[in-house]
Amino acid sequence: xxxxxxxxxxxxxxxxxxxxxxxxxxxxxxxxxxxxxxxxxxxxxxxxxxxxxxxxxxxxxxxxxxxxxxxxxxxxxxxxxxxxxxxxxxxxxxxxxxxxxxxxxxxxxxxxxxxxxxxxxxxxxxxxxxxxxxxxxxxxxxxxxxxxxxxxxxxxxxxxxxxxxxxxxxxxxxxxxxxxxxxxxxxxxxxxxxxxxxxxxxxxxxxxxxxxxxxxxxxxxxxxxxxxxxxxxxxxxxxxxxxxxxxxxxxxxxxxxxxxxxxxxxxxxxxxxxxxxxxxxxxxxxxxxxxxxxxxxxxxxxxxxxxxxxxxxxxxxxxxxxxxxxxxxxxxxxxxxxxxxxxxxxxxxxxxxxxxxxxxxxxxxxxxxxxxxxxxxxxxxxxxxxxxxxxxxxxxxxxxxxxxxxxxxxxxxxxxxxxxxxxxxxxxxxxxxxxxxxxxxxxxxxxxxxxxxxxxxxxxxxxxxxxxxxxxxxxxxxxxxxxxxxxxxxxxxxxxxxxxxxxxxxxxxxxxxxxxxxxxxxxxx
Amino acid sequence: xxxxxxxxxxxxxxxxxxxxxxxxxxxxxxxxxxxxxxxxxxxxxxxxxxxxxxxxxxxx
Numbered sequence: 001x002x003x004x005x006x007x008x009x010x011x012x013x014x015x016x017x018x019x020x021x022x023x024x025x026x027x028x029x030x031x032x033x034x035x036x037x038x039x040x041x042x043x044x045x046x047x048x049x050x051x052x053x054x055x056x057x058x059x060x061x062x063x064x065x066x067x068x069x070x071x072x073x074x075x076x077x078x079x080x081x082x083x084x085x086x087x088x089x090x091x092x093x094x095x096x097x098x099x100x101x102x103x104x105x106x107x108x109x110x111x112x113x114x115x116x117x118x119x120x121x122x123x124x125x126x127x128x129x130x131x132x133x134x135x136x137x138x139x140x141x142x143x144x145x146x147x148x149x150x151x152x153x154x155x156x157x158x159x160x161x162x163x164x165x166x167x168x169x170x171x172x173x174x175x176x177x178x179x180x181x182x183x184x185x186x187x188x189x190x191x192x193x194x195x196x197x198x199x200x201x202x203x204x205x206x207x208x209x210x211x212x213x214x215x216x217x218x219x220x221x222x223x224x225x226x227x228x229x230x231x232x233x234x235x236x237x238x239x240x241x242x243x244x245x246x247x248x249x250x251x252x253x254x255x256x257x258x259x260x261x262x263x264x265x266x267x268x269x270x271x272x273x274x275x276x277x278x279x280x281x282x283x284x285x286x287x288x289x290x291x292x293x294x295x296x297x298x299x300x301x302x303x304x305x306x307x308x309x310x311x312x313x314x315x316x317x318x319x320x321x322x323x324x325x326x327x328x329x330x331x332x333x334x335x336x337x338x339x340x341x342x343x344x345x346x347x348x349x350x351x352x353x354x355x356x357x358x359x360x361x362x363x364x365x366x367x368x369x370x371x372x373x374x375x376x377x378x379x380x381x382x383x384x385x386x387x388x389x390x391x392x393x394x395x396x397x398x399x400x401x402x403x404x405x406x407x408x409x410x411x412x413x414x415x416x417x418x419x420x421x422x423x424x425x426x427x428x429x430x431x432x433x434x435x436x437x438x439x440x441x442x443x444x445x446x447x448x449x450x451x452x453x454x455x456x457x458x459x460x461x462x463x464x465x466x467x468x469x470x471x472x473x474x475x476x477x478x479x480x481x482x483x484x485x486x487x488x489x490x491x492x493x494x495x496x497x498x499x500x501x502x503x504x505x506x507x508x509x510x511x512x513x514x515x516x517x518x519x520x521x522x523x524x525x
Numbered sequence: 526x527x528x529x530x531x532x533x534x535x536x537x538x539x540x541x542x543x544x545x546x547x548x549x550x551x552x553x554x555x556x557x558x559x560x561x562x563x564x565x566x567x568x569x570x571x572x573x574x575x576x577x578x579x580x581x582x583x584x585x
Binding site for chain 1: 528549553
């Protein structure tokens with residue numbers, strides 16, 4: 001059954017966003033043939049835009065579908081999203097301003113740019129770039145999955161509508177670059193906050209209040225067969241799994257290429273610190289969205305055959321809201337998918353043009369050509385993700401996301417530890433990365449990619465990514481110590497002064513990593 | 526250091542995985558974590574306010 005009134009509102013909001021996407025090319029007008037303009041919006045974003053962009057980028061449509069889906073499917077464990085997105089900000093506050101500064105001083109567009117320079121190793125940079133691309137691709141696919149869930153719920157054929165949505169997305173990303181998702185994020189957030197605030201007031205009102213919701217959840221858990229219960233309080237068997245997945249996910253989040261793109265596009269360290277202080281407001285939103293999963297249990301929503309638990313939230317809205325508001329809610333989810341999908345494709349494309357194409361195919365290309373390669377790569381990334389979502393059964397897609405985090409976390413030593421510890425050996429970094437990827441992948445295969453928890457023989461079931469990063473760091477530490485004893489040192493191209501804010505007016509924004517004439521560093525300390 | 530507090534408060538679920546005391550019917554496990562969103566903002570906000578986040582400052 002097609003819900004025409006929902007669809008009408010959905011289409012109107014969709015057209016609005018498309019218009020904004022194209023108009024964004026004229027916003028803060030600059031030469032979009034320059035990769036730092038197309039891909040980082042000229043590193044010009046202030047506190048407010050960065051807040052919306054990072055918020056829109058990190059709290060994705062998939063999050064809005066999957067977090068309540070997970071709570072709905074497994075109960076309290078799904079709420080790990082709360083500690084995860086709370087503890088991530090102290091980490092960001094401490095580390096990202098320093099990474100931003102060196103990227104600004106040296107003209108880096110990607111995280112791998114930094115790795116290349118820091119360790120003077122284009123191969124290590126390639127590994128980090130590939131990790132980023134491979135982890136991001138399924139993430140983009142999941143955004144499309146989010147759109148697919150709501151489209152199917154409105155009763156229209158998702159295939160055709162998805163292709164239309166993606167042609168639109170691809171076109172405005174190609175034309176406007178990072179400016180498009182930054183502007184659209186304003187619309188997205190307004191809608192999402194509106195929908196969620198209405199939902200957490202209106203739905204409990206219809207279900208007889210929070211007390212009644214949790215009573216129903218607890219009654220259902222009490223009569224459920226063992227292993228199928230969905231408790232509203234975490235059972236002790238999952239304590240270690242809960243804390244390791246929260247910590248591990250927090251460590252991985254800002255290593256993702258799309259997070260770094262958001263970080264690099266901001267104007268100053270101060271902007272980043274302010275954002276690290278106030279972005280947790282979104283976690284409140286995310287937690288409330290998680291509670292919708294409990295509401296779906298209390299409302300007696302049944303999982304669907306095609307989407308499993310992930311349709312819980314769409315079904316809940318459909319059942320609770322008047323149709324016109326369901327249209328608004330679904331549009332919010334779909335627009336919520338476009339913002340991160342655009343940023344992710346830009347980030348993956350920059351990795352491709354900077355750290356693969358320039359490095360291995362065409363070292364001496366002009367910045368205009370580099371930007372063109374990026375634009376084309378961003379199209380290919382999206383086509384790939386779309387093909388993926390149309391071909392692979394939807395129930396299998398979520399597992400790739402699980403794997404993405406497990407792989408991505410292995411970039412931690414090269415991107416963050418390297419900011420602080422001087423004596424790291426590049427071969428040790430490479431070995432640690434490989435060890436982490438291998439053990440993570442092996443454990444994922446043993447779990448058939450169905451869960452991100454695995455029993456490694458200590459502490460019960462823990463997050464696979466956590467085990468991977470522990471091993472990775474061990475190898476890095478031991479390897480670097482051995483290298484130091486053997487008298488082998490890795491010399492990078494970065495001086496300590498490159499980490500400091502200086503007289504930035506001298507920075508030549510050339511759009512190329514190497515060779516970059518080192519800017520004259522002022523006296524600022 | 527204020528920035529460490531959220532880790533202590535959240536990474537040991539043994540301390541907070543209880544149903545009681547409830548807050549208007551919401552189990553402790555849930556409202557405790559929501560409370561930490563606000564505490565977390567307070568911690569980072571406080572550090573920002575104290576250290577000013579001056580652009581020239583180089584924190585290690």
